[in-house]
Amino acid sequence: MTRREVLLSAGLVFVVAVLVRAWAAALIVFPQPEDTAYYVAVAQNLLEGRGLVSDSLWSFGTPPLVFPRPAFEVWLPLPTFLAAIPMALFGPSFAAAQVSSVLVGGVVAVLAWRLAADVALERGLPAGRARTLALGTGLTAAVYLPLVFHSALPDSTMPFAALVLGACLLMTRIVGAPVAVRPLDPRVLALGLLLGLAAWTRNEAAWLAATWVLIAWTVIRATPAGRAAVIGVTAVVAIVVFAPWAIRDWLVFGSPFPGQAVTNAFSLEGRDIFAWSDPPTLASYLAAGPVRLIELRITGLLHNLFNVLLFLGLPLAPIGLAALPWQARGSAIRPLLVFSIITFFVTSLLFPVSTTWGTFLHAAGAVHVLIIVSALLALDGLIVRIGRFRGWTRPVAWLGPALGVAGALLFTIVAVPTFGTGSRAVEEEYAALQRRLAEVGRPFRPDEPVISNFPIWVAETAGVPTLALPDEPPESVLDLARTFPGTRLVVVEGTEHRHWPADVDAGAPGAECFREIDLGPAPPGDDPLAETRVFEVVCE
Secondary structure: HHHHHHHHHHHHHHHHHHEEEEEEHHHOOOOOHHHHHHHHHHHHHHHHHOOOOOOOEEOOOOOOOOOOOOOOOOOOOOOHHHHHHHHHOOOOHHHHHHHHHHHHHHHHHHHHHHHHHHHHHHHOOOHHHHHHHHHHHHHHHHOOHHHHHOOOOOOHHHHHHHHHHHHHHHHHHHHOOOOOOOOOOOHHHHHHHHHHHHHHHOOOHHHHHHHHHHHHHHHOOOOOHHHHHHHHHHHHHHHHHHHHHHHHHHHHHHOOOOOOOHHHOOOOOOOHHHOOOOOHHHHHHHHHHHHHHHHHHHHHHHHHHHOOOOOOOHHHHHHHHHHHHHOOOOOHHHHHHHHHHHHHHHHHHHHOHHHHHHHHHHOOOHHHHHHHHHHHHHHHHHHHHHHHHHHOOOOOHHHHHHHEEEEHHHHHHHHHHHHHHHHHHHHHHHHHHHHHHHHOOOOOOOOOOEOOOOOHHHHHOOOOOEEOOOOOOOOHHHHHHOOOOOOOOOEEEEEOOOOOOHHHHHHOOHHHHHEEHHHOOOOOOOOOOOOOEEEEEOOO
C-alpha cells in the first residue's frame, strides 16, 4: 500500500471505531461492573486533590485497612490516569471518563488493521486481497461486540489490549530484522516502554514479558549473548518505567509486588476475595481434595473458552477459534498467539475461580483481535477456493470481510442497548436506595461506614465509606462492624450469598444483632429495590 492508502485506511478504521464506541458509551450511563466504577471513582478523588484513594474497602487481604483506602492494592492505575485526562477537561463525570476508553478502543481497531496487513504481507497475498483483509479486520474490530463493549467502559481492558498489540507488532519487527538487532535499537527501547506501561495496567503484563523472552530467545538472529543483551535491555527499560509504581506500593502496602495474587489462587469460590474471618489458605485449598480442584480448572477453562471468547464473539468467534490451528502460523502473528495461549491457560489453571469473575475477560482484548484475524483469513481462503471451483472471473475478496463486519455489527447493535438499559436500572436502584433510606429516617452518613455486597457502588453513589460484605455468618460480619467503629448499616442486594440474608432469616448465631429496616412502600410499577434488604447493627 502507498502512504496515502495507509493513512486513509487507518483513518477510516479509527473514525468508524470511535463513532461506534461513542454510540455505545452514550447508551451506557453508569459504571457497570464495579471495577469500572472503581477506576472512575479513584480518578475523581485524584482530581479533587485527595490522591489515589478509594472510599470502598472491597478486599481485606492487604493492609492497611483504613479509610480513605489507598487505591490499587490489587488492580493497577493506568486506566485511572487515562480517565482523569478527559475528566480534567470536561468535568469529573462518568461520561467524561468514557472519552479515554473510546479513543483507546479506536487505537485497538487500528492496531488490528496493522496486524492483518502484516499477516497479508508475510503470506504474499495479492495486493487487492491484502488491502481487503487488512481493512476488513480493522472494520470488524471497530464493530466487534467485546471490543466495543469494553471501549465504552473506562477500565483496564482496552488499554491493556492496545499495549499488548503494540508490543506484539514491535516484537515481529525486532525478530524479523534482516540484520541482528542491536540492544539499544529504538524498537527494543520502545518495546521495553510498552512492557512497562502494560505493568501499570494489568498483572498479565508478566505473560506479555514471558512471551517476549520466549520469542526473542528462539527467533532473534544473534549469539546467545546477543539475545540475552536484547532481552536484558528491554527488561531494564520496563523495570525503570514500572519502578515508580513499585516504590509507591512498597511504601503504602509494604511490598512492590501485586497484592493478594497468591491468596486469589487459593480461592475456592469467587466471594473468597471478600473474606474477613476465613480467608483462603493453602491448607483450606488442599483440603478441598483433588476432585474439587480439577472441577475448578475445568470450570475455568470452559468459562474462558465459551463465556469470554465464543459467546461474546458470535458469530465470528467459532470460525476464528476453529481455524486457529491452521491460520495462526508465521512470524507476524506468532507473538500474539503465544501471549494468548499463555494467558488463557495460566488464568484458567492457576486462577480458575478468579477468572470466572473477570481475570481473563479483562486481559483478552488482544485475544479477540487474534480471533478476528483468524476468522477473516479462513473466510478469505474459503472464498478463494469456492471461486476457483465455480470459475469466478471477478474478484470477490471483499465478501469475507463484509460478512465479518455485518455479523459482528448485528450482535453489537442488539447487545449494547440491552446492557445500556441494565446500567440505567443500576443507577436508578442506588438512587432509590438513598432516597428511601432518607425517607424512613435512616440516611447514609459520611461518618458511618456501610457494609454491602456491592461496596464500590454504594461508596461512590452514596459518598460513604463502604466495606465488602464477606460471605460469612452474622457473627463474622458483626466482628467486621466492630472493627470499624460507627458501622451501622448492612446493605444486601440479591440472594446469591450463602449466609446473607439467609442466616439472619434463619436466626443463626449473631442474627439478633441485625435488625431489618423497613424501606417503606414501594413506588408504583417495578420496584428497583425489590431484591435489596437493609439491616441495622444493633449490638455494640
